[in-house]
Amino acid sequence: MAEEIINRVANSKLKVIDLEDFYPEGKRVLFDIKDWLFEGLVLREKEFRASVSAHDWSQYKDAYISLYCSTDAIVPDWAYMLITMQLEGVSKLTVIGSLEHLESILYASIISDLDLSIYQDMPVIIKGCSHKPVPANALVLLSQKLKPIAKSIMFGEACSSVPLYKRKKM
Template sequence: MEGEIINRVANSKLKTFDLEDYYPAGSRSEIDISQWLLEGIVLVEARFRESLKNTDFTIYKNHYVAVHCSTDAIIPQWAWMLLQTELSGIAQKVVLGTLVDLETALYVPIIKELDLSSFENLPVIVKGCSNKPVPVAAYMMITERLHGIARSVMYGEACSAVPVYKKSR
């Protein structure tokens, strides 16, 4: 048939990998410990312990929690340990850092354990523009894993992919 439109992408061996498909479901929360510091910068042990004791941590039940300090306070290691103790058995996971650090920490074991054998020697496009907060580090991790497995790795959409890696022949 003359003038027939052929979808070359659908007919190609190109495989799409979408990091959003692996996004762990669950609530995310952030705790800034500066709220328990004197004037937001000085940790007074007795006051800090009392503040933790009087905080209802059950609101973080099954949450992924990022803990950090938004001020330039110097926080001793034991303070983070005390906070972890309060969240243990309540939160699903606790990470020191920002929500981006939390998302990165959630993706590390997921990407590490992925079976990528179905991508062997094939062109792979890592889908961009996710609706969920997929961290840049996750894109780097999947690129590292696909390197040497896939024939090529691209980023974006099939209609406008950016070449990232191509296996040498």
């Protein structure tokens, strides 16, 4: 007679939080402004403004945009602000930096708004493997938010987790 296999993880109080579950769907665009600079290096205001005005911004409807310059040009802040004005009401979010920076900002907002009360005094595993881009910064922010409320925090999977924090018994 075979013994019944018991899933001890499923029967435990262990709570798993997977940041991938909160991944905001939508197109990501890395927008390089170098082509709007003279020889890719010098911003000429009149020509730059003309390029911004002539561009079809509707193609970025509901997208997440990361503005950057791939050359060593010194780009004044107002240039990115001018582009952002065009994307207001079109894109879901516009930032300056890499796509990883964009994801980090998205997750910072999500984590800030998360109600983590269900993890109060519970052992928690922050799931480590994901198929969507979850930046390391998001894991750090979530850890910080969980520490005051969780009994313990681990990272990874239930079968092989790394302990990070355990509240001291009083």
